[in-house]
Amino acid sequence: MARRSSVGRLYIARVRPAVDPVNAEYVLAFGSPGTREIAFSLGSIRGLDGLTDVLRAGRVPVSEIEKAWRVLAVEMTHLIPNVTLTPALIRLLGL
Numbered sequence: 001m002a003r004r005s006s007v008g009r010l011y012i013a014r015v016r017p018a019v020d021p022v023n024a025e026y027v028l029a030f031g032s033p034g035t036r037e038i039a040f041s042l043g044s045i046r047g048l049d050g051l052t053d054v055l056r057a058g059r060v061p062v063s064e065i066e067k068a069w070r071v072l073a074v075e076m077t078h079l080i081p082n083v084t085l086t087p088a089l090i091r092l093l094g095l
Contacts, residue, residue, distance in 0.1 A: 008032055008039065010058060010083040012051070012068065014076050015044070021073050022048050028093070030085060042093050048072075055080070057089040 011029040014021060028042040045051050048069060055065045064080055071078045 006030075006085040007082055008085065010042075010055075010060075010080045011038060012072065012078045012080070014072060017076055024048075024072075026051050026072075028054065030083070045093070054089060054092060055083075057086060057092045058083040059086060 009031045011031060013027045013029075015025040015027060019025070023046070025044050025046050027044045029038045030040055030042055031038045045054055051068070051072075052065060055068065060068075060080055060083055068078050068080060
């Protein structure tokens with residue numbers, strides 16, 4: 001039987017406000033596409049390069065990745081809708 005991938009919202013939070021966003025640690029959580037409830041924590045990732053790898057593994061379009069960079073440069077949190085929880089993403093996060 002083929003496995004289905006889940007689509008939902010990816011919540012990203014920068015851990016410390018004073019830390020440079022390029023090298024910051026980001027906490028990731030995954031939630032339902034229809035509600036603002038968080039389904040589970042995906043863990044954390046360090047730096048925008050690591051975050052970019054996660055977003056690519058989640059099949060996030062480049063335009064949304066660039067938007068996340070811009071928002072996280074000035075804000076502490078960002079939400080990305082329609083992220084696919086793929087096997088590649090799960091492996092990348094070590095889940």
